[in-house]
Amino acid sequence: DAGVTQSPTHLIKTRGQQVTLRCSPKSGHDTVSWYQQALGQGPQFIFQYYEEEERQRGNFPDRFSGHQFPNYSSELNVNALLLGDSALYLCASSLVSHEQFFGPGTRLTVL
Amino acid sequence: DQQVKQNSPSLSVQEGRISILNCDYTNSMFDYFLWYKKYPAEGPTFLISISSIKDKNEDGRFTVFLNKSAKHLSLHIVPSQPGDSAVYFCAASTGGSQGNLIFGKGTKLSVKP
Numbered sequence: 157d158a159g160v161t162q163s164p165t166h167l168i169k170t171r172g173q174q175v176t177l178r179c180s181p182k183s184g185h186d187t188v189s190w191y192q193q194a195l196g197q198g199p200q201f202i203f204q205y206y207e208e209e210e211r212q213r214g215n216f217p218d219r220f221s222g223h224q225f226p227n228y229s230s231e232l233n234v235n236a237l238l239l240g241d242s243a244l245y246l247c248a249s250s251l252v253s254h255e256q257f258f259g260p261g262t263r264l265t266v267l
Numbered sequence: 268d269q270q271v272k273q274n275s276p277s278l279s280v281q282e283g284r285i286s287i288l289n290c291d292y293t294n295s296m297f298d299y300f301l302w303y304k305k306y307p308a309e310g311p312t313f314l315i316s317i318s319s320i321k322d323k324n325e326d327g328r329f330t331v332f333l334n335k336s337a338k339h340l341s342l343h344i345v346p347s348q349p350g351d352s353a354v355y356f357c358a359a360s361t362g363g364s365q366g367n368l369i370f371g372k373g374t375k376l377s378v379k380p
């Protein structure tokens with residue numbers, strides 16, 4: 157059984173560009189959450205998707221947007237990239253009343 | 268202001284001994300607490316959790332203790348093994364296990380043979 161998968165593994169972009177990160181949840185999971193982990197910090201919640209709708213959102217600007225597809229996979233889009241957006245982006249999937257399982261993350265570097 | 272704090276950035280323990288990782292929180296509305304372990308180049312791996320209605324949960328070598336009056340929880344690993352060397356994150360939620368998780372900054376545990 158595949159766990160949570162994310163693509164790409166690494167990504168380098170320049171300031172002002174846009175990026176799309178992808179996540180496939182663990183088999184059977186219907187909820188996807190995205191987190192940003194800056195160096196030396198714990199993961200910080202961006203938003204959560206359930207039934208293709210954004211259910212919760214953390215303290216992130218509108219430049220961060222997402223989508224969930226009917227097969228429960230999800231995308232995170234970041235527009236107008238800033239140097240401070242450089243981080244590890246983690247996707248987590250879960251089922252109702254169960255713990256969140258994390259993918260390996262996508263390392264984004266903004267130059 | 269950080270709602271979940273792990274005040275020890277690192278901890279070194281001898282193999283076979285007990286490892287105790289600590290976590291403090293400020294939000295009394297948190298109803299679910301979790302511990303995750305993270306190896307380099309991997310995502311966090313769920314270890315153990317506890318609901319706010321309990322004060323202890325045990326799973327093999329791992330035990331989590333919750334002291335609601337002190338807003339403090341701890342993770343005990345007994346006995347510690349070299350493979351336990353990793354960064355440990357404490358996380359809390361106001362929406363059960365599925366709520367958005369508020370993480371501490373992590374404690375790097377080194378277990379020496």
